[in-house]
Amino acid sequence: DIQMTQSPSSLSASVGDRVTITCRASQGISNYLAWYQQKPGKVPKLLIYAASTLQSGVPSRFSGSGSGTDFTLTINSLQPEDVATYYCQKYNSAPFTFGPGTKVDIK
Amino acid sequence: EVQLVESGGGLVQPGGSLRLSCAASGFTFRSNWMSWVRQAPGKGLEWVANIKQDGSEKYYVDSVKGRFTISRDNAKNSLYLQLNSLRAEDTAVYYCARGGFGELFPIFYWGQGTLVTVSS
Numbered sequence: 001d002i003q004m005t006q007s008p009s010s011l012s013a014s015v016g017d018r019v020t021i022t023c024r025a026s027q028g029i030s031n032y033l034a035w036y037q038q039k040p041g042k043v044p045k046l047l048i049y050a051a052s053t054l055q056s057g058v059p060s061r062f063s064g065s066g067s068g069t070d071f072t073l074t075i076n077s078l079q080p081e082d083v084a085t086y087y088c089q090k091y092n093s094a095p096f097t098f099g100p101g102t103k104v105d106i107k
Numbered sequence: 108e109v110q111l112v113e114s115g116g117g118l119v120q121p122g123g124s125l126r127l128s129c130a131a132s133g134f135t136f137r138s139n140w141m142s143w144v145r146q147a148p149g150k151g152l153e154w155v156a157n158i159k160q161d162g163s164e165k166y167y168v169d170s171v172k173g174r175f176t177i178s179r180d181n182a183k184n185s186l187y188l189q190l191n192s193l194r195a196e197d198t199a200v201y202y203c204a205r206g207g208f209g210e211l212f213p214i215f216y217w218g219q220g221t222l223v224t225v226s227s
Contacts, residue, residue, distance in 0.1 A: 001169070034213035036152070043202070043220065044144075044152060049213040087152050091213050094166035096142070096154040 002027045004090055006099040012107045019075040021102045023088035028068045032092035035064055035073045038101075039084045047086075048073065080106055109133040109216045111203045116221030123193050127221060129186040129203030137161075137181040140206035142214060143188045145199035145223075153199070156188065157206065164210070171197075193225045 003026040013019050023033065031051040036044040046055045048064035051071055061076045075082055083106055088099040115127040127143070142157040156167045156177040165177050176189040186203055200220040206212045 032211055036214075038152075043217045044214075045217075046213055046215055055215075085151075089152075089154070089213060091211055093211075094157065095168045096157070098144075098152040098154060101151045 001095055002029065002090060002092075002097060004088060004097050004099040006086075006088060006102050008102060009100065010103040010105075012105050013078050014107045015078055015080060017078045019078050019082075019104060021073040021086055021104075023066075023071040023073070023099050025069045025071075025090055029090045029092040031067050032090055033064075033066065033071050034089045034091060035062075036087045036089065036098075037082075037084045038087065044087065075104075078104075078106070109205065111205060111216060111218030113201065113203045113218045113221035116201065116223045118224045118226065119193055120227050121194060121225055123225070125190045125193065125223060127188040127190065127201055127203075127223070129218060131184045131186065131203075131205070134205070136179075136184040138208060140208075140210055140212065141177075141179060141186045142204040142206055143177060143186075144202045144204050144214065144217075145197075146202070146220075147196075147199040150199075155201070157210075158186070159210065190223065193223075195225050197223060198225045199223060 033051045035048040038044040052064045085101045110132045112130045143155040158177045174192045178187045202220045203218040204214040205216040
C-alpha cells in the first residue's frame with residue numbers, strides 16, 4: 001500500500017505569516033490528493049481536493065499544489081482561526097490513506 | 108443541508124461485536140459512495156472502508172479486513188458498519204462520511220461521529 005507522510009509534524013507561526021505543509025506519497029498518485037482541516041474538538045473539514053482545487057466556502061488564503069508524489073498546502077497570512085491539525089489524504093485507490101497530520105498553532 | 112448522524116457506539120469487551128449506523132439526509136444517498144473513517148483518542152484520522160452506491164464494491168483497510176463489514180440500505184438512506192472480534196486498538200470515534208459520485212473522490216461531508224470503546 002502507498003504510505004503518506006507529512007512534514008513538519010507541528011509548527012508555530014505568527015499571525016500574518018505564510019505557512020507551508022508538505023505531504024509526500026510513497027508512490028505516484030497523480031493529483032488524487034485532498035487536504036482537510038480539523039480544529040480542536042471538531043469534525044474534519046475538506047479544504048482542497050484534486051491537489052489544488054479549493055472547496056467551496058474555503059478562504060482563498062488556502063492553496064494547494066503538487067502532483068505525483070509531492071504536494072504542498074500553503075496558508076497565506078495565517079489567521080488565529082487557522083489553529084488546527086491539517087491532514088492530507090490520497091484517494092487514487094483504496095485504501096484511501098491519510099497522512100499523520102500537521103498541527104499548526106500561533107506563536 | 109447534508110446531515111450524517113451516527114449511532115450505535117458504546118463500550119464493548121475485547122472480542123465483542125457492535126453495529127454502527129449512519130442516517131443520511133439532505134442529499135440523494137443512493138447516488139454517492141459512502142465511507143467510514145475513525146480516529147483513536149488523541150490520534151490522527153484512519154480511513155476504514157468505503158462502499159459503492161449499489162453495494163457491489165467494498166474496500167477495507169488491512170487492519171479491519173475479515174472483522175468489519177460495511178453495508179448500506181438505500182431505501183432507508185442508511186449506512187452501516189458491523190464490527191466483530193473487536194480489539195483495544197479499535198477504540199476510536201467512528202465517522203460516517205460522504206464521498207462523490209465515483210470511487211475516486213475525497214470526503215465532502217462528515218458526521219459528528221460515534222465513540223466505540225473496547226475495554227474489559
